[in-house]
Amino acid sequence: MANGHYAHFGLREGIEFSLRSYFYNYPNEVKFDISVDGLPLAKSSSSQFWPIMGSVVSDCYTDPFVIGIFHGMKKPADVNEFLRPLVDELKHLQQEGFVIDNKNIKVTLNAIIADAPAKAFVTQVKGHTGYFGCSKCIQEGDFLQNRVIFPEVNSTERTDESFRLKQHPEHHIGNTCLEKLKIGMVSQVPLDYAHLTCLGCLKRLIQRWVKGKRDVRLQENTQNSINASLIVLRPFITSEFARLPRSLHEIDRWKATELRQFLLYTGPVVLRNLLPVKYYEHFVVLSVAIRILADPEYCTVLIDYAQSLLTWFVSNYGSLYGHQFLSYNVHNLVHLCNDVRKFGPVDNFSSFKYENNMQKIKNQLRTSGKPLEQIFPDTDCVSEVSACWLRISDNKAQCWWPERSKNVASLISSCSPPVESKWVLYNVEIERYCSNLDKARKVAGNPTYTSTDDELLGRGKRITMPQQDQSTSDEESTDPGISVGRPPSMPTVNESVMNKSATLIGQSLLVLNNNHETLPPNSVGKKTFFFALYVYSLDCLSTQ
Known part of the structure; x- marks a missing residue:
């Protein structure tokens, strides 16, 4: 792209993974949501991700999956170039569907979830500070004290047809390729109450109580009483809540989950008899309304x-x-109920789980350089994996990968079994078999590597090999008992596959094959036999 790089991981892969993870019987039609948002990567630079995430709509909770990620020093210069891979794939899925376990699944986009700036960007309309920035009604804002306000509560609402025909050109700044999809650009782009209500309205209210003008600001002793009540509640907050209450003095650092907790649970209790009656009643009205929604x-x-x-x-x-x-934010509260009528409770179309998933994406970064290449899978990313991470069925290979990849090297070296509840499953292709971990790493660095290269490059360039008890040759294997060869076809799932190791190169897989039955009886578990220590499964080692 013009001002950055984009990696498309695939919409179908994410939907298929969610179906296999959360559904016992596959439905005939799958609905899913899309979320787009910006993610700053560092405080000392403007480096940022713009991930496109998806989530299957279900009666139960489903984890988001990454569809694509853009990296640059600012947001994508061209929204259509940014969204085109997603739109092209989704158009095909809407027309053809896809087959999973011999069942054809129809795919339908349910909603596009984003905060106000990201929503204006992907839909190519005026931002939230513009005179015609409201995405739900045609009201023209007023300019008062250096800001745009929206005082009306009964303005004419926008419709999908009026958006498509651009009947109000002052609201639009360009065309978006999302219009090519079979979606309503008004009705299927709901308001996100995490940003609208929690981080928007409620946070501003509390900030005015704490450090607003004198006629609104609470006295210091009143603030201290509220803070003391919040601290007293900490031992009684159950594990279902992500965070414990904090002092109002830290309101600038409160997260959306803390604000939600204050709005629905702790706020009406700790503010009673401390906040002036007119302000307390006004706050409770918002609390009751959101509780209903x-x-x-x-x-x-x-x-x-x-x-x-x-x-x-x-x-x-x-x-x-x-x-x-x-x-x-305050004005759009009057439009929130319309989205609830269409999508159900506000948590059905909130960004809470997507914000949480973006932090998981950020936690995968180990260094500041080349952040996009560190997000798995990538066509330029090389990493060896244990073959117990493989899942092969219907001539299709998939590989488990840990969500947090900071300790992935130790997981590979120890042949740790995958934690399926926390890891992600990706489609891969088995490309080549190797004899041991050392060779696999060399092949990962140079796909044309052969054992004779050691005569020129020397052994152990990528890792330090332990000293052998006895001399070995420079042939394909460090032990003559290891048999290596390219398989004629994709292997099936069986116990022997679980006792192999592999090296992953983006979408390709280098499999380390070993026939452990031909190893010397005293070799298993000895550090002098490097390949035996790393290739054997933990069950084999525990028997020695």
């Missing part, structure tokens, strides 16, 4: 009541805190 049952039977509460909250916001604070 977050409940699977209440969001259906009390949706109209929640709508009236949010309309009242927005209508009275200006008189309590100032009309100059009727921002994009």
Whole structure:
């Protein structure tokens, strides 16, 4: 791309992995969500990821998967170039579907989930600070005290057809290739309450209570009482909550999950009799409305009541805190119920799990250089793996890979079995068999490597080999009992496959084959036999 690099991992692969992980009986139709957001990689530079993530819609929780990642010093210069691999693949899947275990699966895009800046970027509309920035209604904002505000609560709503026909050209800044898909660019791009309500409205409210103007700011002793109450609650917070309550003085560093906890659980308790009545009632109205919209049952039977509460909250916001604070986030609370009517509870279309997954992506980086190449799988990434990480069925090879790859070398060296609940499964191709880990690493660095290269390059250039008890030849194997050869076809899943090792090169796999039955009886488990120590499974070593 013009200002960075993009790696496309594939939409079908992610959907298929989710189906195999979470479904016993595959459905005829699979719905999935897409999330796009920016991810800063360092504080000292502008290096950033823009991942495209997906998640299968299900009654149970499903982990997000990565569809593609862009890396650059700023966001992609051309959104259509950024989204084209996804759009092309999705168009094909929408038309043809795909087959898994002899069953044809229909694929449907359910929603595009993003915060306000990312949503404006991928849909090519005015941003949240623009006069026509609201994505749900045609209201023109007003400029008040150096900011754009949206004071109306009953403006005419936008429709998918009006977006497609561009009936309001002042709202658009360009064309997006997402319009080529069979989706509603208004109805299927919902508001994200994690950013809208928690990080937007609620965080600003608390900041005004703590360090706002004198007529709104709480006295120091009142703040201390609230902080003390929050700290007292810490031992009683159950494990279902990701974080414990913190002082209001740290509000600038509160995460969205902490704000959600305060809004729905701790806030109404600790603020009672401490926050002035008019502000407390205003806050409780927001808390009750979001509580209704977050409940699977209440969001259906009390949706109209929640709508009236949010309309009242927005209508009275200006008189309590100032009309100059009727921002994009505050205004869009009146549109949140429409998305709940279409998608269900707000957690069905929130970005919480995608934000969590982005941190997992970031944790895979070990150094600041070449971050995209460190995200597995990549066509230029080389890493040896244990063949117990392989899963082969229907002439198709897949490989497990740890989510956090900082200790991947030790996992490979020790032939650690995959932790399927935490690792990711990728499609691979078996390309070549090797005799031991040392040779596999050499072949990974140079695909044309042969054993005769050791005469010129010397042994152990990639790792230090232990001293052998007896002299060995420079042939294909360090032990004459090892038999090596390229298999005529893809092996099937059996016990012998679980006792092999492999080297992964992006989408290709170098398999280290060994016939351990021909090894000398006293060789297993001895450090002098490097290949035996690393190639044998843990079960074999434990018997010695």
